[in-house]
Amino acid sequence: xxxxxxxxxxxxxxxxxxxxxxxxxxxxxxxxxxxxxxxxxxxxxxxxxxxxxxxxxxxxxxxxxxxxxxxxxxxxxxxxxxxxxxxxxxxxxxxxxxxxxxxxxxxxxxxxxxxxxxxxxxxxxxxxxxxxxxxxxxxxxxxxxxxxxxxxxxxxxxxxxxxxxxxxxxxxxxxxxxxxxxxxxxxxxxxxxxxxxxxxxxxxxxxxxxxxxxxxxxxxxxxxxxxxxxxxxxxxxxxxxxxxxxxxxxxxxxxxxxxxxxxxxxxxxxxxxxxxxxxxxxxxxxxxxxxxxxxxxxxxxxxxxxxxxxxxxxxxxxxxxxxxxxxxxxxxxxxxxxxxx
Amino acid sequence: xxxxxxxxxxxxxxxxxxxxxxxxxxxxxxxxxxxxxxxxxxxxxxxxxxxxxxxxxxxxxxxxxxxxxxxxxxxxxxxxxxxxxxxxxxxxxxxxxxxxxxxxxxxxxxxxxxxxxxxxxxxxxxxxxxxxxxxxxxxxxxxxxxxxxxxxxxxxxxxxxxxxxxxxxxxxxxxxxxxxxxxxxxxxxxxxxxxxxxxxxxxxxxxxxxxxxxxxxxxxxxxxxxxxxxxxxxxxxxxxxxxxxxxxxxxxxxxxxxxxxxxxxxxxxxxxxxxxxxxxxxxxxxxxxxxxxxxxxxxxxxxxxxxxxxxxxxxxxxxxxxxxxxxxxxxxxxxxxxxxx
DNA sequence: GTGAAAGCGCTAACAG
DNA sequence: CTGTTAGCGCTTTCAC
Numbered sequence: 092x093x094x095x096x097x098x099x100x101x102x103x104x105x106x107x108x109x110x111x112x113x114x115x116x117x118x119x120x121x122x123x124x125x126x127x128x129x130x131x132x133x134x135x136x137x138x139x140x141x142x143x144x145x146x147x148x149x150x151x152x153x154x155x156x157x158x159x160x161x162x163x164x165x166x167x168x169x170x171x172x173x174x175x176x177x178x179x180x181x182x183x184x185x186x187x188x189x190x191x192x193x194x195x196x197x198x199x200x201x202x203x204x205x206x207x208x209x210x211x212x213x214x215x216x217x218x219x220x221x222x223x224x225x226x227x228x229x230x231x232x233x234x235x236x237x238x239x240x241x242x243x244x245x246x247x248x249x250x251x252x253x254x255x256x257x258x259x260x261x262x263x264x265x266x267x268x269x270x271x272x273x274x275x276x277x278x279x280x281x282x283x284x285x286x287x288x289x290x291x292x293x294x295x296x297x298x299x300x301x302x303x304x305x306x307x308x309x310x311x312x313x314x315x316x317x318x319x320x321x322x323x324x325x326x327x328x329x330x331x332x333x334x335x336x337x338x339x340x341x342x343x344x345x346x347x348x349x350x351x352x353x354x355x356x357x358x359x360x361x362x363x364x365x366x367x368x369x370x371x372x373x374x375x376x377x378x379x380x381x382x383x384x385x386x387x388x389x390x391x392x393x394x395x396x397x398x399x400x401x402x403x404x405x406x407x408x409x410x411x412x413x414x415x416x417x418x419x420x421x422x423x424x425x426x427x428x429x430x431x432x
Numbered sequence: 433x434x435x436x437x438x439x440x441x442x443x444x445x446x447x448x449x450x451x452x453x454x455x456x457x458x459x460x461x462x463x464x465x466x467x468x469x470x471x472x473x474x475x476x477x478x479x480x481x482x483x484x485x486x487x488x489x490x491x492x493x494x495x496x497x498x499x500x501x502x503x504x505x506x507x508x509x510x511x512x513x514x515x516x517x518x519x520x521x522x523x524x525x526x527x528x529x530x531x532x533x534x535x536x537x538x539x540x541x542x543x544x545x546x547x548x549x550x551x552x553x554x555x556x557x558x559x560x561x562x563x564x565x566x567x568x569x570x571x572x573x574x575x576x577x578x579x580x581x582x583x584x585x586x587x588x589x590x591x592x593x594x595x596x597x598x599x600x601x602x603x604x605x606x607x608x609x610x611x612x613x614x615x616x617x618x619x620x621x622x623x624x625x626x627x628x629x630x631x632x633x634x635x636x637x638x639x640x641x642x643x644x645x646x647x648x649x650x651x652x653x654x655x656x657x658x659x660x661x662x663x664x665x666x667x668x669x670x671x672x673x674x675x676x677x678x679x680x681x682x683x684x685x686x687x688x689x690x691x692x693x694x695x696x697x698x699x700x701x702x703x704x705x706x707x708x709x710x711x712x713x714x715x716x717x718x719x720x721x722x723x724x725x726x727x728x729x730x731x732x733x734x735x736x737x738x739x740x741x742x743x744x745x746x747x748x749x750x751x752x753x754x755x756x757x758x759x760x761x762x763x764x765x766x767x768x769x770x771x772x773x
Numbered sequence: 774g775t776g777a778a779a780g781c782g783c784t785a786a787c788a789g
Numbered sequence: 790c791t792g793t794t795a796g797c798g799c800t801t802t803c804a805c
Contacts, residue, residue: 092546092569094798094799095798095799103800104775105775105776106776106777106798106800107775107776107777107798107799107800108775108776110800111800111801111803112776113779114800116800116801117774118774119774119775122774122775134544136540136541136543136544136545136547137798137799138485138546138797138799139481139484139485139545139546139547140481140482140485140487140490140546140797140798140799141481141489141781141797141798141799141800142545142798142799142800143480143484143781143799144479144481144482144779144781144782144783144797144799144800145780145798145799145800145801146779146781146799146800146801147781149480149481151524151547154751159500159506159509159510160503160506160507160510160709162510165501165506167502168500168501168527169500169501169527169529171527172527176534179541179777181524181542181547182524182525183492183522183523183525184523184524185507185526186509186510186513188513189793190511192756193517196517199477200477200520203433203475203477203521203752204477204478204479204480205433205480205481206480206481206492206522224576228433230778242801248779254534258798261720264762287557315710315712315713318713329781335804343543368501369655369656371656372655372656372659372747375716388614390487396776402752421753435776435781435782435783436782436783437782445791445792446785446791446792446793447782447783447792448784448791448792448793448794449790449791449792450781450783451783451785452784452785452791453782455784457785458786458790458791459790460790460791463790463791478783479781479782479783481781481783482781482782482783482784482797483782483783483784484783484797485781485782485783485784485797485798485799486782486783486796486797487784487785487797488781492785555790558785588798626789741793774805775804775805776800776805777802777804777805778793778796778801778802778803778804779800779801779802779803780798780799780800780802781798781799781800781801781802783796783797783804784795784796784797785794785795785796785797786793786795786796787792787793787794787795788791788792788793788794788796789790789791789792
């Protein structure tokens with residue numbers, strides 16, 4: 092591999108000049124041209140370790156997730172990528188896969204050995220000592236999906252969107268509105284499941300509808316779990332609508348309804364949260380939370396924090412939006428009344 | 433941050449001794465103890481860039497995929513992780529997202545600037561000049577999913593498993609066997625779609641069944657696409673069985689059959705390839721291709737190639753296995769005969 | 774605008 | 790087993 096000295100020799104200048112020319116520092120236009128040409132010709136590319144050692148910057152950021160094999164996280168990732176790429180940053184992935192022990196290893200090694208310039212953590216509740224470690228190392232962090240003291244954040248207003256989802260059902264005339272969710276590792280992070288559950292209760296209360304806890308079923312944030320929960324929900328005295336804590340749960344509910352011979356939305360309305368890539372296919376009404384945009388914002392925030400260490404933490408809230416499809420409709424009065432009597 | 437000199441000072445030895453003790457080179461047991469203790473106490477962790485600059489090793493490997501947001505690739509990734517983690521390697525992700533231009537950027541920059549010690553590419557047909565670049569850089573490469581001249585490979589025998597899948601249907605007594613697949617970017621990589629299509633034809637030929645091209649429908653490797661294809665397939669003179677090129681396509685077929693009022697497997701058998709995480713939920717018979725195992729093998733192969741540059745290319749074939757669920761059964765003779773007449 | 778020189782923090786001979 | 794001494798390839802003062 093050609094190194095910087097080769098380029099310098101080729102052009103007939105010092106290596107310092109080559110370095111400056113390549114990094115856009117002071118250099119005459121003519122010198123810069125010749126350096127660039129020589130670099131191109133010799134196939135020179137800066138050595139990342141040498142450059143990192145000299146500057147303290149790696150041009151590499153870390154992305155930490157509880158599971159990479161979930162729609163939300165890969166979608167966040169997709170949002171981050173273009174902006175990292177454009178700025179010349181690589182991405183190293185810290186996938187915990189639910190193994191908490193790995194977190195410790197990652198903090199004690201990868202992060203500390205200065206292999207990244209900053210960290211984006213999604214759905215991970217960093218411990219105070221972890222936050223401290225990062226601050227001591229002067230590594231900016233941005234967190235996606237929940238609030239951590241002393242850490243910049245990108246998130247959505249989960250309480251609000253859960254209320255909105257429930258209110259949508261109420262406004263259609265539903266009163267027997269079930270909720271499925273609040274389970275699993277994803278539901279536990281930052282009390283996401285709890286918050287959406289609270290949103291459901293609050294919306295019902297605000298509308299003067301009694302909260303019937305028989306209309307709540309716990310489910311992990313995936314299709315099979317939503318399916319099981321809905322199966323158990325749709326027996327006698329069934330609800331006319333379900334607010335699912337996620338689209339995957341919602342899809343599970345739709346499939347369960349079909350299997351039981353119910354027609355969506357005629358016999359049952361279902362609304363989810365996410366705008367998962369399969370939601371259009373299943374015609375699921377939902378509240379989109381734009382994980383790609385969340386990733387984009389997180390990356391922008393992180394990079395600006397790297398360029399100029401922020402004095403204070405920033406908070407960016409992504410605005411969700413309603414996507415009305417055909418899984419929600421007015422309740423079928425004949426059924427409702429037959430149940431009521 | 434404490435550096436190696438701090439540790440040396442603390443213990444009262446030279447920095448060379450500290451380096452050796454920490455890297456498991458010659459050092460008296462006692463010295464090693466004291467060094468370890470001091471490092472622990474001072475919170476010392478080696479600087480990756482300094483270490484890389486001195487050794488030429490980054491302890492970082494690259495993983496290149498066409499799309500990270502697909503089951504196959506995240507599952508391969510999951511298989512790689514434990515073995516990388518255990519060996520102290522980080523993973524930097526090169527997600528092409530279908531943008532071919534990014535490949536060039538990645539090769540010209542990330543790879544060349546020596547930020548990884550090796551590369552695992554999945555479903556990516558590396559060009560000859562890319563292979564050459566990598567060889568010149570002495571960066572081992574292992575490829576998953578297809579053969580590239582001069583590159584170690586982990587794959588499965590796609591022709592064989594497609595035949596097996598089709599033969600399963602034949603052995604149940606089906607003769608009107610459709611195939612859905614051979615489309616999209618995933619199908620194009622290494623002619624994957626073509627190969628599975630050929631397997632279908634070959635199996636039919638071997639069984640003396642005429643290949644009816646009206647029973648083939650093109651579909652991308654996803655659920656909606658499989659659904660559309662099956663919808664168009666299941667009209668008049670429909671097949672009694674479908675060999676889907678992937679489980680996602682197969683799931684789409686099952687959903688289409690349901691929507692059309694057909695019962696699986698009574699009216700229609702469906703078999704896929706993958707053992708996708710939703711296949712159990714949909715009771716889809718399939719041939720598992722164990723992407724996790726493919727990832728594991730690829731990581732093992734790559735790391736051993738890094739430790740001792742291999743003289744020759746290696747090839748590891750993962751053995752798939754049948755997973756019989758309830759989406760396949762003997763054809764319903766009454767229907768078959770009514771069609772025949 | 775450019776060159777000389779001093780590191781960045783670590784590893785790897787080479788002696789002893 | 791341990792210390793001394795060169796670098797690894799680049800960036801960045803500091804003079805000129």
